[in-house]
Amino acid sequence: MNKLARDLLFPIIAVVAAFIVGAILILLVGDNPITAYRLLLGSALSWPDGIGYVLFYATPLIFTGLAVLVGFRCGLFNIGAEGQLYIAAFATAWVGIKFANLSPWLLIPFCCAAAILAGAVWGGIPGVLKAKFGSHEVINTIMLNFIAIMIASYFTQYHYKVGGDPILESAPIGEGAHIPHLGKFIPGFPERIPLNVAFILALLCCLLVYLFLWRTKWGYEIRATGSNPFAAEYGGISIRKQIILAMAVSGGLAGMVGINEVLGNRHRYYDGFSDNFGFTGIAVALLGRNHPVGVILAALLFAALQHGGIYVDGFSQNVTKDIVQVLQGIIILFVAAEGFFKWLLRRASMERLRA
Amino acid sequence: MFIRVNPWPKPLMLELRQITKRFGDVLANDHVDIVVKPGTIHAIVGENGAGKSTAMRIAYGFYTADSGEIVVDGQVRDIKSPHDAIALGIGMVHQHFMLVETMTVAENIVLGAEPGTEFALDLKSAGAQIRQLSEEFKLAVNPNEPIEHLSVGQQQRVELLKALYRHARLLILDEPTAVLTPLEVEEFFVILRRMREQGKTVIIITHKLSEVLAISDEVTVMRDGKVVGRVQTKDTNAAELARLMVGREVLLRVEKSDPEVGKAQLELKNLSVTDLFGAKRVNDVTFEVRSGEIVGIAGVEGNGQTELMEAIAGLVDPARITGVMNFEGRDLTTLGARVRRELRIAHIPEDRHRRGLLLDFTLAENSILGVHYRPPIAALAGGVFIDENAVQRRASEIIENFDVRPRNAALPARALSGGNQQKLIIGREYRVEPKLLLVSQPTRGVDIGAIEFIHRQLVGLRDAGCAILLVSAELEEVTSLSDRLLIIHDGRIAGEVDPKVATLEEIGLLMTRGH
Numbered sequence: 001m002n003k004l005a006r007d008l009l010f011p012i013i014a015v016v017a018a019f020i021v022g023a024i025l026i027l028l029v030g031d032n033p034i035t036a037y038r039l040l041l042g043s044a045l046s047w048p049d050g051i052g053y054v055l056f057y058a059t060p061l062i063f064t065g066l067a068v069l070v071g072f073r074c075g076l077f078n079i080g081a082e083g084q085l086y087i088a089a090f091a092t093a094w095v096g097i098k099f100a101n102l103s104p105w106l107l108i109p110f111c112c113a114a115a116i117l118a119g120a121v122w123g124g125i126p127g128v129l130k131a132k133f134g135s136h137e138v139i140n141t142i143m144l145n146f147i148a149i150m151i152a153s154y155f156t157q158y159h160y161k162v163g164g165d166p167i168l169e170s171a172p173i174g175e176g177a178h179i180p181h182l183g184k185f186i187p188g189f190p191e192r193i194p195l196n197v198a199f200i201l202a203l204l205c206c207l208l209v210y211l212f213l214w215r216t217k218w219g220y221e222i223r224a225t226g227s228n229p230f231a232a233e234y235g236g237i238s239i240r241k242q243i244i245l246a247m248a249v250s251g252g253l254a255g256m257v258g259i260n261e262v263l264g265n266r267h268r269y270y271d272g273f274s275d276n277f278g279f280t281g282i283a284v285a286l287l288g289r290n291h292p293v294g295v296i297l298a299a300l301l302f303a304a305l306q307h308g309g310i311y312v313d314g315f316s317q318n319v320t321k322d323i324v325q326v327l328q329g330i331i332i333l334f335v336a337a338e339g340f341f342k343w344l345l346r347r348a349s350m351e352r353l354r355a
Numbered sequence: 356m357f358i359r360v361n362p363w364p365k366p367l368m369l370e371l372r373q374i375t376k377r378f379g380d381v382l383a384n385d386h387v388d389i390v391v392k393p394g395t396i397h398a399i400v401g402e403n404g405a406g407k408s409t410a411m412r413i414a415y416g417f418y419t420a421d422s423g424e425i426v427v428d429g430q431v432r433d434i435k436s437p438h439d440a441i442a443l444g445i446g447m448v449h450q451h452f453m454l455v456e457t458m459t460v461a462e463n464i465v466l467g468a469e470p471g472t473e474f475a476l477d478l479k480s481a482g483a484q485i486r487q488l489s490e491e492f493k494l495a496v497n498p499n500e501p502i503e504h505l506s507v508g509q510q511q512r513v514e515l516l517k518a519l520y521r522h523a524r525l526l527i528l529d530e531p532t533a534v535l536t537p538l539e540v541e542e543f544f545v546i547l548r549r550m551r552e553q554g555k556t557v558i559i560i561t562h563k564l565s566e567v568l569a570i571s572d573e574v575t576v577m578r579d580g581k582v583v584g585r586v587q588t589k590d591t592n593a594a595e596l597a598r599l600m601v602g603r604e605v606l607l608r609v610e611k612s613d614p615e616v617g618k619a620q621l622e623l624k625n626l627s628v629t630d631l632f633g634a635k636r637v638n639d640v641t642f643e644v645r646s647g648e649i650v651g652i653a654g655v656e657g658n659g660q661t662e663l664m665e666a667i668a669g670l671v672d673p674a675r676i677t678g679v680m681n682f683e684g685r686d687l688t689t690l691g692a693r694v695r696r697e698l699r700i701a702h703i704p705e706d707r708h709r710r711g712l713l714l715d716f717t718l719a720e721n722s723i724l725g726v727h728y729r730p731p732i733a734a735l736a737g738g739v740f741i742d743e744n745a746v747q748r749r750a751s752e753i754i755e756n757f758d759v760r761p762r763n764a765a766l767p768a769r770a771l772s773g774g775n776q777q778k779l780i781i782g783r784e785y786r787v788e789p790k791l792l793l794v795s796q797p798t799r800g801v802d803i804g805a806i807e808f809i810h811r812q813l814v815g816l817r818d819a820g821c822a823i824l825l826v827s828a829e830l831e832e833v834t835s836l837s838d839r840l841l842i843i844h845d846g847r848i849a850g851e852v853d854p855k856v857a858t859l860e861e862i863g864l865l866m867t868r869g870h
Contacts, residue, residue: 236693
C-alpha cells in the first residue's frame with residue numbers, strides 16, 4: 001500500500017463506519033436511513049445554495065482545522081481555537097468600528113491584521129505559559145476560551161452596542177471594511193449567499209501552512225519539536241521558542257475566522273456567533289490527518305453535514321439535526337480508534353499467513 | 356515410528372531438525388539444524404537478525420515452526436507453548452527479565468508453579484527448596500528479598516533459579532551478559548560451569564566472541580537465518596567465528612598508529628553537574644582532550660557519563676553546572692547547543708532513538724538536523740526556505756559514504772536497523788567536520804561488520820586532528836580505541852590508565868570500587 005492510499009484509508013473507514021452506525025440509530029428512532037441521508041447529503045450538492053452554503057460553513061472550519069494542525073505538529077493540543085476566534089472577531093470589529101472612515105485599501109488590511117494579531121496573542125499566552133512555567137496548554141487554552149468569550153460579551157454589552165438593540169451585538173463596522181461576497185465575481189452565483197473572499201483566503205492559508213511547515217526552517221523546527229523534543233534540543237533547536245511560535249501561529253489562524261465572520265458576513269461582532277468552530281476544528285484536523293489538504297476535505301465534509309442537518313430537521317419525522325452531532329462524534333471515535341483498526345488489519349494478515 | 360541411530364552413547368539433549376520459520380517476507384529460520392549434547396555449554400552466535408533467538412524461541416514453544424521437528428532426549432516432541440517446553444525440562448531466561456519488582460525472590464520463583472493446595476500458598480517449603488537449589492548451584496540470593504532491592508546480576512540469578520525450580524535440565528539464555536558488569540560476567544561464568552558440573556545443559560545466545568571462547572564447549576554460528584558453521588570451541592578462534600558470522604574477513608583489532616597530539620581543545624576543571632533533584636551526578640571532574648587523541652571514559656553505566664557528555668554538548672541547564680568548561684580557550688557554560696555546534700562540537704548520543712534521531716522524519720530530514728537553519732540548507736528567500744536539492748545532496752552523500760542501507764533517503768528513520776541508524780547519525784555528525792567529537796556507545800546494538808567500520812571512522816577522524824571524547828560500556832572497545840583512558844565511578848574520575856598496558860581486571864576494579 002502506498003502512503004497516499006494509507007493516509008486516505010483510515011479516514012474513509014471512519015466516515016463509512018460512522019454512517020453505518022448512524023443508519024442503525026436512525027432505524028431505531030423509526031425513520032428510513034436512506035431518506036435521511038439523502039436529505040443530509042443531497043442538499044449539500046445543490047447549486048447554487050447547497051454548494052454555496054457548504055463552502056461558507058467550511059471556511060471557519062478550514063481556519064480552525066489549520067490552527068489545530070499547527071499545534072499538533074509541534075506536539076501541542078490547542079483546544080483554545082474557540083476563544084482565539086472570539087477575541088479575534090471582537091478585535092476585528094473594534095478596528096472596523098474605530099477606523100470606520102479609512103479607505104478600504106487601509107481598513108481591510110488593518111482589520112485582517114487585527115484578527116490575526118489578536119488570535120496570535122491569545123494563542124501565544126498559553127504558549128508562553130508552557131514555555132516559561134511548564135503549565136499544560138490544554139488547561140490554559142480551555143480556561144482562556146471562557147475568558148475570551150466573556151471579555152468580548154462584556155465590551156459588546158457595555159461599550160459597543162447600539163442603544164436599544166435587543167440583540168447582543170456590536171455596532172456595524174465601516175462600509176470600507178466589508179469584503180465582497182463571491183457572488184459578485186461569479187456569474188449565476190447569487191450575492192445573497194454569504195460565501196466571501198475569506199474562503200479564498202482560507203484556501204491560500206492551506207498552501208501557506210503547507211509551505212511554512214514543510215519548506216521553511218521554522219516549520220522544520222516546529223515539526224522536529226513535535227516529533228521528538230529531545231532530538232530537537234540535541235539539534236540545537238530551542239523547544240521553548242517553538243512552543244511559543246507554534247501557539248501564536250495556531251492562534252493567528254484561528255483568529256482569521258474573524259475575517260470571514262465580521263468582514264465577510266455579519267459586518268459586526270455578534271455574540272455567540274461561533275457554532276463550536278474551534279472545537280470542530282479539532283475533529284477536522286484529526287480526520288484530515290494533520291495535513292492541509294486533509295483539512296480542506298474534512299472541513300467540507302463537516303460543513304456538508306452541518307448544512308444538511310437543517311434539511312433533516314425540516315423534512316424528516318423523527319430524526320433531528322442532532323444526527324449531525326452524532327455522526328461527527330462517531331467519526332472522531334473511529335478516527336481515534338485508528339490504532340485498533342491497524343491492530344485488526346495486522347491480525348488478519350497474520351492469520352492469512354498462518355493459513 | 357522409525358528408530359534413528361544415534362552416534363552418541365547418551366541421547367542428545369536437544370536437536371532442531373530442518374526448522375523453518377517465516378515472518379511475513381522474512382525467512383527468519385531456513386532449514387536450521389542445531390545439535391546440543393547433554394552436559395555441555397553450547398553457544399549460538401550470529402549478528403542481529405541472524406535468527407538465533409527465533410530458533411531458540413521455537414525450541415521453547417514461543418513460536419511454532421512452519422516446518423521441521425524438535426527432538427528432546429531422542430524423541431520427536433510437539434512443543435506448542437512454553438508450558439510444553441517446561442514439562443520437557445527446558446527453561447529459558449530472556450534478555451529482559453520477567454520478574455515482578457515488588458514481589459520477593461521466593462514469590463517470583465514459584466509464580467505460575469505455586470506449591471501448596473488450591474487455596475493455600477506454601478512458601479515455606481518453597482523457601483527451603485530454593486535455599487537448597489541456591490546452595491547446590493552457588494546462586495546466592497535471599498529468598499525473602501524483594502526484587503527491586505536486587506542488582507541486575509542478582510536478578511539474573513533469580514531467573515536461573517526460577518528455571519531450576521521447574522526442574523529444567525536445559526537452560527536457554529538469551530544474551531545473558533548484555534546487562535552485566537565485567538566482574539558480574541566472571542561470577543556468572545562460574546555459575547554456568549557449576550551448572551555444567553551438576554549435569555545441566557546450557558545454551559547461550561550471544562554475539563560477544565570473547566565470551567563464547569571463554570565459556571562454551573561447542574558453537575553453532577548462524578547467518579541470515581541459516582546455520583553456517585558448527586565448531587568445537589577448542590578448535591576455533593575469534594577471527595574464524597567473526598568471519599563465519601559476517602561472511603567475510605573482519606578486522607577485530609582496531610588498527611591505529613600513535614596519536615599526533617596537538618593543543619588542548621576541551622578543558623574541564625572541577626566540573627560538577629547536578630540532576631533535577633539536586634544530586635551530583637558529575638562530581639569535581641578535571642581533564643582535557645587534545646586534538647588528535649581519543650580520550651576514553653570507562654565505567655559502569657549510570658555513573659555520570661550521560662550527564663557529563665550532555666553537559667559538554669549543551670543539553671543541560673547551565674544552572675546545574677559548576678566549574679570550568681572551556682573549548683579552544685572559550686567558556687562554553689552559557690552557550691546553547693546551537694552555538695556549540697557552530698563551534699564544530701559534534702555529538703553522537705548514547706540513545707539514538709531518544710536523542711539522535713527524529714524517527715518519523717525521513718533520512719533526508721534527519722541528515723540536516725543541526726544545520727537545517729543555515730546555508731547551504733536554508734538558503735532560499737533570505738535563508739528562510741530549505742533548499743530541497745541541498746538536502747537531497749547532503750543525504751545521499753552521507754548515505755553513500757557511510758553505507759546506510761537501504762539507500763533510500765525518503766524512508767523514515769524508523770525503518771532502518773539499529774546499525775544503519777547509527778551510521779546515519781555518525782555520517783551526519785562527521786559531515787560538519789568536527790573539531791571535538793563527543794561519542795557515547797558508538798556501537799551499541801550494532802553488528803560486527805558495522806562495528807569495524809565505525810571504529811575505523813573514529814580513528815580516521817582522530818588522525819585528521821579531531822579531539823574525541825569516547826564513552827563506552829564495552830571495555831574492549833574503549834581500551835582498544837582510546838589513547839588515554841579515564842575511569843569514572845560515581846561521577847568522579849577514579850583513575851587514569853594507559854590502555855595499552857592496563858589489564859581488564861585493573862580497569863574493572865576501578866569501575867566498580869572507584870579506587
